Amino acid sequence: MKYGYYPGxxxxxxxxxxxxxxxxxxxxxxxxxxxLKGWNCCGATSAHSTSDFLALAxxxxxxxxxxxxxxxLLAPCAACYSGLRxxxxxxxxxxxxxxxxxEEQRRITGRPFTGRVRARHPLExxxxxxAVAGLKRAVRRPLKGLKVAAYYGCLLVRPPRAAAxxxxxxxxxxxxxxxxxxxxxxxxxxxxxxCGAGLAFSRPxxxxxxxxxxxxxxxxxxxxxxxxxxxxCQTNLESRGAEGRLPVFYFTELLGLALDLGGRGSxxxxxxxxxxxLLSRLGLG
Amino acid sequence: xxVNPSAAAVTFPRAVERDSGQPVARCYQCQKCSAGCPLSFxxxxxxxxxxxxxxxxxxxxxxxxxxxxxxxxxxxCQARCPNEIDGARVxxxxxxxxxxxxxxxxxxxxxxxxxxxxxxxxxxxxxEVGLILLQKLLTRNxxxxxGLGLRMMARGKLRLLPSRAxxxxxxxxxxxxxxxxx
Numbered sequence: 418m419k420y421g422y423y424p425g426x427x428x429x430x431x432x433x434x435x436x437x438x439x440x441x442x443x444x445x446x447x448x449x450x451x452x453l454k455g456w457n458c459c460g461a462t463s464a465h466s467t468s469d470f471l472a473l474a475x476x477x478x479x480x481x482x483x484x485x486x487x488x489x490l491l492a493p494c495a496a497c498y499s500g501l502r503x504x505x506x507x508x509x510x511x512x513x514x515x516x517x518x519x520e521e522q523r524r525i526t527g528r529p530f531t532g533r534v535r536a537r538h539p540l541e542x543x544x545x546x547x548a549v550a551g552l553k554r555a556v557r558r559p560l561k562g563l564k565v566a567a568y569y570g571c572l573l574v575r576p577p578r579a580a581a582x583x584x585x586x587x588x589x590x591x592x593x594x595x596x597x598x599x600x601x602x603x604x605x606x607x608x609x610x611x612c613g614a615g616l617a618f619s620r621p622x623x624x625x626x627x628x629x630x631x632x633x634x635x636x637x638x639x640x641x642x643x644x645x646x647x648x649x650c651q652t653n654l655e656s657r658g659a660e661g662r663l664p665v666f667y668f669t670e671l672l673g674l675a676l677d678l679g680g681r682g683s684x685x686x687x688x689x690x691x692x693x694x695l696l697s698r699l700g701l702g
Numbered sequence: 703x704x705v706n707p708s709a710a711a712v713t714f715p716r717a718v719e720r721d722s723g724q725p726v727a728r729c730y731q732c733q734k735c736s737a738g739c740p741l742s743f744x745x746x747x748x749x750x751x752x753x754x755x756x757x758x759x760x761x762x763x764x765x766x767x768x769x770x771x772x773x774x775x776x777x778x779c780q781a782r783c784p785n786e787i788d789g790a791r792v793x794x795x796x797x798x799x800x801x802x803x804x805x806x807x808x809x810x811x812x813x814x815x816x817x818x819x820x821x822x823x824x825x826x827x828x829x830e831v832g833l834i835l836l837q838k839l840l841t842r843n844x845x846x847x848x849g850l851g852l853r854m855m856a857r858g859k860l861r862l863l864p865s866r867a868x869x870x871x872x873x874x875x876x877x878x879x880x881x882x883x884x
Contacts, residue, residue: 426828431859455869458822462775463815465794467801469721470880471819472794478872512723521883525875575777576788585781611740611776618837619810620772621847623744656850687857689850 421488422450423479423536425497425648426458432494432648434684438669439493439539441678446551448542450491455482459500462615473518476504481522481530490536493669495647496614499572499580501536506579508532538573540646540668541582544590552597557677559599562699565671566640567591567602568631569609570650585609591668595644598675605638607631612653625658632661641695644668655689664692674701711759718756718764722795728785729753735779735789745769749779749789756792770796771808802884813840823877826870830860 428436443450456479465472480501483490492498507515509532523529542548574585583590586609592602610631613624631654635643642664645651654665670684674696685692696702719726729750736748747755747769755764764770770793779789797806806812817836821829834851838844854860867873 426830429827430830430861431854433859455867457867457869457873458827460822461818461828463818463822465775466797466815467819468798468880468884469794470883471877474876474880475822475873478869478876482869514723517883521879522876525879526872571774571776571778574781576780609778611774611778613740614774614776615814616772616774616811618834618847619808619814623741623772626744627740687859689853689857 419449419451419488420491420537420542421453421483421486421534423453423456423483423490423492423497423501425492425494427494427648431652432667434670434687435493435648435651435667437680438667438673438684441680442543442669442672442676443491443539445555445676445678446543446548451488453479453482453486453490459497461496461500464500469514470518470521472500473504473507473515474522476501477508477519477522477530478526480505480534480536481526481528483534484530485528487534489534491539491542492536493539493646494649495538495570495572496649498536498538499575502579503576505532505536538582538646540573540590540594543672544593549593549597552594552672556598556675558675558701560595560671560675560699560701561599563600563642563671563701564603564640565595565600565642565644565666566605566635566638567595567608567644567668568635568650568654570645570647571609571611571614573646574609591644591646594668594672598672600671600675603635603638603640605634605640607634612650613657614649614653617649617653617657621657624653627658628654629658629660632658632663636661636663642666642692644671662690664688664690664695666692708759710761714759714761714764715756717799718792718795721798722788722791724787724791725785726753726756726787726792729757729787730785732784734782734784738778738782739789740776740778741769741772741774745772749773749793752796753787753789753792756796764796765800765803766805766807767796768807769793770800771806771811810841813837816840819877821864823874824866824870825864826867826873829864831862832864
């Protein structure tokens with residue numbers, strides 16, 4: 418089955434290495450994707466903060482495009498993913514505000530969204546048993562000795578009914594994948610705590626406090642790196658706050674490393690905290 | 703707290719319930735939301751207190767709370783509420799009301815949302831460099847994050863020039879409709 422691919426704005430800019438590594442890993446594991454033609458910004462935090470209509474209509478335009486192109490959507494950005502899922506869930510529940518937003522976007526674009534296609538996250542698609550088994554078989558360079566804290570953040574697991582594809586308080590999909598790649602996920606308690614997300618530019622000191630605590634707790638649990646599935650989380654954890662700096666990977670970069678995929682130099686050189694010293698020390702450079 | 707019975711005491715809770723779609727009256731102040739809220743430590747009010755202000759019809763107090771602007775929409779409160787109240791949608795609704803009355807308690811946060819959405823309206827997609835420059839002008843804080851921006855640019859993480867997405871015209875019409883429906 419071929420998926421539509423919804424990169425969202427960040428994967429074309431700050432999270433470029435997430436885009437590159439996701440496409441590379443999906444390709445190697447036999448999951449075909451094609452970028453959704455004509456996609457728009459999902460509206461992110463700023464839409465739901467200021468207009469309920471925009472928070473629904475902007476994702477729905479993307480879902481309608483996917484429906485017209487006949488494909489489920491893979492959305493690697495957790496914020497986009499949650500926005501798409503929340504809009505679809507509100508429509509499915511028959512909420513009046515969602516019916517209005519759908520009707521308006523349909524009138525403007527000429528394309529309906531009826532709920533026939535779904536938004537899914539690569540973490541979900543890659544962590545089903547068959548995919549994990551396929552990953553295990555394809556691993557060429559096990560990430561031996563890499564102690565890593567899997568960090569889910571908010572929007573992969575919340576709001577649970579709309580977004581979660583596993584236990585929203587105790588997700589395990591990322592740990593399953595990291596273990597299959599040969600890494601050692603640590604046990605820690607801050608896996609679904611917020612990084613501060615969209616407050617990064619308006620209240621950077623606050624976001625710094627949240628990110629410092631996350632890094633310090635990951636380190637306390639023995640981790641030498643963090644693994645993320647969201648471009649906002651990754652950027653904030655690399656750039657905000659002073660304490661406990663450590664390399665912050667996208668989970669797809671770690672899978673790509675274990676799969677020995679080419680081109681990974683262009684992922685790692687984009688990081689604000691270089692992962693190279695850690696990888697060299699572990700013989701994974 | 704002295705409660706002065708006023709028109710707002712009746713109309714405000716109803717308006718918030720309508721705009722947020724949340725059964726605010728059900729809240730019995732168990733505080734599970736605030737216990738999990740990542741911004742509880744930093745805000746002037748905790749989320750269960752914001753909900754209480756709404757129940758009591760204390761409109762001015764609720765709309766002038768910084769807390770409604772510091773909510774990140776992480777939905778931890780929603781996930782843990784025994785009464786199925788989504789606190790983040792309550793703060794969404796309160797922010798929209800505060801904007802309508804032109805009194806955002808956190809100007810920098812409001813300016814960010816405005817700058818972000820203006821780029822999306824013009825281009826169909828976010829444009830970080832434009833949004834950052836616009837927000838700097840609005841907040842008159844030109845030096846914040848300058849070094850970070852340069853480091854990100856050096857690593858190819860920021861596109862210097864804007865480009866208009868295919869479909870941007872449809873997106874602009876969605877924004878126009880949003881204003882008409884307000």
